[in-house]
Amino acid sequence: MAVLELCADDQYLVASGDTPLLEVWDSLPQGLYPPFPPVELPGGVGGLLARGGFGQNFFFAAEVLGLEFRTPKGRVLRAGGKVVKNVQGYDLVRPFVGSFGTLGEVLRATLRLRPGRERVFVRKTGRLEGLRLEPRFVWQEGETLYAFTFGHPKEVAAFEQAFGGERLGGSLDYRPLFPGGMGVGEGPVRDLRMSWADGGKPPPMPKTFEALVEAL
């Protein structure tokens, strides 16, 4: 549906699971950034959380402050809160993130926003292997390397100079690359965690996780 709540002061937003990622981007005031790059992906916010994020070079699950989700058995569960300080334990948010839908579907999510005075979106011919820079987001599509980062203007400028390549304006839409759904496998796009394939499968589930799936 849409972004349901935006709190610039406390740096979070609440969005329904089916909110397109670029709709989140469009809703943000200048200087605040969500935990994903300006790239539309299958399934919007809910799909992104199920897959454990995209392109990030940080611990994505920490940026998901709270969740409401419907389990495969139809129960509606709430976990986490709206403030970073609320991360006090009994954490059902983090196992949901990256569980590829096995724990259910996101109804709404509270995402942390981070401030940055400058931003840059760049691409060049290249591969993830051997990359020695640390942009907030980086991924490879074919033989092209994409990076998006934000922060202090000096840091962003230093990154852009070191990375090289050409600046991109606006955003990308990768949904046409995944008409059969976005999963793990040999595919057109890779990030630091996964290779993403059209119609790809979830990665195999560890036996110990099955008990959690059963319980919820």
Added chain:
Amino acid sequence: MAVLELCADDQYLVASGDTPLLEVWDSLPQGLYPPFPPVELPGGVGGLLARGGFGQNFFFAAEVLGLEFRTPKGRVLRAGGKVVKNVQGYDLVRPFVGSFGTLGEVLRATLRLRPGRERVFVRKTGRLEGLRLEPRFVWQEGETLYAFTFGHPKEVAAFEQAFGGERLGGSLDYRPLFPGGMGVGEGPVRDLRMSWADGGKPPPMPKTFEALVEAL
């Protein structure tokens, strides 16, 4: 028992749950830091993980890369891995961290180590309220504020100058403050998450977490 494995290249260590925190510190080469300050606390590494860390000003659970734990029903479960990149989903590590023993006891844990060329341990009269600095660790004991941070020498020096106070050498032992165990409640020590009390209780468990406790 002890630190079981230390890998400086990949920046992690494996310790048994009963390893005292200062024993971890003693095992580290110069320039690598664990996700806790040089303060001994009840229960060693296992106790620290059950309580969700101490004094940190970052998302503690992200620094726990892997776990082996024995559930209340006696099952031994393994979760996570040894490398940051292994955080790919199906996450049973994060719900364990900060679950106050309800999911069982730590047998061994893999902790991320972070590099820093300089470090400083300082204290001054003060309170957590209104602190505008961002050391890696900060806590309040009585009316004294303690901070420990590490990183680039310039950043560490800038922090020390802004914080003021006096330098501490070595380490602290807070175990005598908690003869009845360390839990949540009005007590002698506070950090950014909790007030820690002698004989304190775990915080109340959300209903949705009970299903997980039952399942494991």
